[in-house]
Amino acid sequence: MVKFLKLYEKIGIFILIVAASIFLAIVSPNFRNLSTILGIIMQGSYGAIIAFGMTLAITSGGFDLSVEAVMGLTSVIIAMLIPTMGFAGSIIIAIVASCFAGLINGLLITKMGISPLITTLAMQVILRGASLLITGGRQVVISQKAFMSIGATEFLHIPTPIIYMIVLFIIFYIILNMTAFGRHIAASGSNEQAAKMSGLNVSLIKTIVYILVALSASIVGVIRTSQALIGIPTMAPGFTLNVLTIAILGGTSLAGGRGNLIGTLFAGIFISMIYYGLNLLHVQIFYQMLAVGITLLFALFIDGLRNRYLETARIRGIRV
Amino acid sequence: MDDSKVKFTPKQRAGNFLSSFGLIVILLIIFGFFSSLIPKLYFTWPNFRDMIRFSTYVGIGAIGMTFLIMTGNFDISVGSMLALAGVIGASIAIKIGGFIGVIITIIIATLLGFINGIFVTKLKIPAFITTLGMMFIFRAIAYIYTNNVPQYIQDRFWIFLGNGSFLGLPLPIYIMAICYLIAYLMLKKAPIGRYILAVGTNSKAAALSGIHVDNVKILVFTLVGVFVGVAAVLNSSMLGAANPGMMGDGYEFQVITAVVLGGTALSGGSGSLGGTLLAALIIIFLKSGMSNAQVNSYWQQVATGVVLILAVSLNKLKFWLIGQTQ
Numbered sequence: 001m002v003k004f005l006k007l008y009e010k011i012g013i014f015i016l017i018v019a020a021s022i023f024l025a026i027v028s029p030n031f032r033n034l035s036t037i038l039g040i041i042m043q044g045s046y047g048a049i050i051a052f053g054m055t056l057a058i059t060s061g062g063f064d065l066s067v068e069a070v071m072g073l074t075s076v077i078i079a080m081l082i083p084t085m086g087f088a089g090s091i092i093i094a095i096v097a098s099c100f101a102g103l104i105n106g107l108l109i110t111k112m113g114i115s116p117l118i119t120t121l122a123m124q125v126i127l128r129g130a131s132l133l134i135t136g137g138r139q140v141v142i143s144q145k146a147f148m149s150i151g152a153t154e155f156l157h158i159p160t161p162i163i164y165m166i167v168l169f170i171i172f173y174i175i176l177n178m179t180a181f182g183r184h185i186a187a188s189g190s191n192e193q194a195a196k197m198s199g200l201n202v203s204l205i206k207t208i209v210y211i212l213v214a215l216s217a218s219i220v221g222v223i224r225t226s227q228a229l230i231g232i233p234t235m236a237p238g239f240t241l242n243v244l245t246i247a248i249l250g251g252t253s254l255a256g257g258r259g260n261l262i263g264t265l266f267a268g269i270f271i272s273m274i275y276y277g278l279n280l281l282h283v284q285i286f287y288q289m290l291a292v293g294i295t296l297l298f299a300l301f302i303d304g305l306r307n308r309y310l311e312t313a314r315i316r317g318i319r320v
Numbered sequence: 321m322d323d324s325k326v327k328f329t330p331k332q333r334a335g336n337f338l339s340s341f342g343l344i345v346i347l348l349i350i351f352g353f354f355s356s357l358i359p360k361l362y363f364t365w366p367n368f369r370d371m372i373r374f375s376t377y378v379g380i381g382a383i384g385m386t387f388l389i390m391t392g393n394f395d396i397s398v399g400s401m402l403a404l405a406g407v408i409g410a411s412i413a414i415k416i417g418g419f420i421g422v423i424i425t426i427i428i429a430t431l432l433g434f435i436n437g438i439f440v441t442k443l444k445i446p447a448f449i450t451t452l453g454m455m456f457i458f459r460a461i462a463y464i465y466t467n468n469v470p471q472y473i474q475d476r477f478w479i480f481l482g483n484g485s486f487l488g489l490p491l492p493i494y495i496m497a498i499c500y501l502i503a504y505l506m507l508k509k510a511p512i513g514r515y516i517l518a519v520g521t522n523s524k525a526a527a528l529s530g531i532h533v534d535n536v537k538i539l540v541f542t543l544v545g546v547f548v549g550v551a552a553v554l555n556s557s558m559l560g561a562a563n564p565g566m567m568g569d570g571y572e573f574q575v576i577t578a579v580v581l582g583g584t585a586l587s588g589g590s591g592s593l594g595g596t597l598l599a600a601l602i603i604i605f606l607k608s609g610m611s612n613a614q615v616n617s618y619w620q621q622v623a624t625g626v627v628l629i630l631a632v633s634l635n636k637l638k639f640w641l642i643g644q645t646q
Binding site for chain 2: 117119130248
């Protein structure tokens with residue numbers, strides 16, 4: 001069983017993707033052409049990008065429920081500032097503001113010792129309220145059509161969000177797996193006390209992680225705003241659930257200390273395939289909510305099973 | 321404070337006494353502030369009565385959550401649970417009758433709480449993430465079940481439960497009083513109260529001393545469902561409808577804030593029903609005050625988030641003062 005679960009951790013998500021691909025290829029003729037597949041990957045890229053940040057947060061032993069509000073905040077700041085500050089200025093300010101929210105999350109969690117659940121749940125409500133305040137509850141239309149070039153264009157026939165996803169994947173992969181900082185994140189998550197004892201500044205590490213989560217959410221906020229050309233204060237309601245589902249389905253353990261970014265990347269695409277499949281059935285949007293919720297429970301089930309078997313193996317002294 | 325007998329030194333008692341006294345002071349400050357700011361709207365008997373009537377919605381739902389947080393767990397699916405139980409009960413009430421509808425509402429919510437408990441204990445996954453998934457699943461089922469159509473409540477019995485009066489006081493206040501009395505007796509007099517505290521303080525020690533920890537947790541999750549069911553009946557009665565999308569939106573937030581503001585430690589093991597009740601009143605008094613003073617609703621939203629953070633910080637401060645590490 002331990003072997004099976006270890007194997008699942010490595011290739012489980014690929015099996016799911018292959019199974020889903022075969023299924024979709026049979027039921028939908030459209031699925032067999034490249035542009036549909038690129039479309040699915042593009043739809044998956046938004047969740048995957050934020051899930052890269054979330055993977056780091058979960059690896060560090062926490063999580064962040066405020067990501068959808070960060071997207072909304074980014075969206076309204078850009079829409080409000082574009083007329084006066086231009087593209088670069090408004091994007092930079094939006095991203096800086098988002099990172100500041102991440103910084104506050106990190107400080108409340110590490111310095112005040114408030115649990116990530118309460119901190120980020122409160123931050124979610126506060127940022128939503130702040131975004132609505134900024135626009136007065138309205139959606140703000142962006143009149144500069146050129147702003148669409150950021151997220152709604154193609155580069156070498158590949159939609160730009162996919163390119164962003166790949167670039168960010170490489171960056172996050174290097175951070176988590178090839179740098180000392182990445183090892184420190186995992187160390188903080190697997191055993192915080194031990195990490196502190198061995199001289200790591202756990203507070204600083206975790207704070208940076210929460211800033212990175214907010215940064216990744218903010219980047220998706222920029223992309224989505226550019227595609228819609230509207231600043232939406234209540235952008236993507238319920239998207240946090242998608243992001244958490246992607247990270248956990250990808251094989252990152254909620255117990256902390258074990259992040260799997262490759263799994264996250266493909267889990268993002270898998271969730272997008274579920275959405276595509278449901279769209280084929282012409283069901284209402286509520287069924288998507290239901291599907292993601294059930295997928296999350298499935299991923300949690302596997303994660304719980306794995307933790308339990310790893311625990312048993314450890315007690316028996318088996319090396320895994 | 322409603323801590324059980326297992327506790328504690330006089331110093332800690334003093335700290336606990338201070339914390340519940342502190343809540344009364346906050347409540348009086350809020351009431352006094354808005355009363356002097358907008359006396360004609362706020363400092364009136366009808367408004368006071370309405371505020372207490374509306375506080376039952378948060379107050380009753382927070383009873384189960386107090387128990388749950390005392391065991392060191394969370395349930396953030398309560399808002400969706402409220403909506404799902406409410407719409408199913410209301411649809412039954414339309415077809416069969418109000419009394420059956422009310423019973424069904426409570427039974428459904430109890431069942432949903434039980435399901436949460438089974439998932440959390442048997443799959444050994446953290447409660448917050450399980451219930452986060454459930455939050456979306458319950459809400460989705462509520463939409464699908466009703467096809468996004470609000471279920472209007474015309475049954476007189478059901479309407480009476482939330483809007484009727486007895487001896488000059490609104491009926492929900494009596495219902496809330498009964499709920500708190502039952503909960504208080506459970507916590508103080510019944511073995512389950514001791515089990516809850518034992519599991520919350522040290523679940524390993526509790527298991528070693530023969531308590532079936534999983535069963536206690538399942539029971540507490542089920543209790544969350546029972547009280548949310550009662551709140552669902554009152555909420556849909558006061559609003560005259562059970563709306564699959566709007567009902568219980570942000571409810572988990574209010575309920576958790578009430579419990580935390582009431583002085584229940586997030587790490588489990590200690591808590592106070594009286595504090596929860598006072599905190600529920602504080603939340604509604606503040607909300608009503610801000611609405612009556614025509615504070616922008618978005619500012620109110622920001623304020624609720626800040627209040628939660630402040631509440632947790634206050635708790636930390638309290639525990640630090642009385643020298644108890646969480």
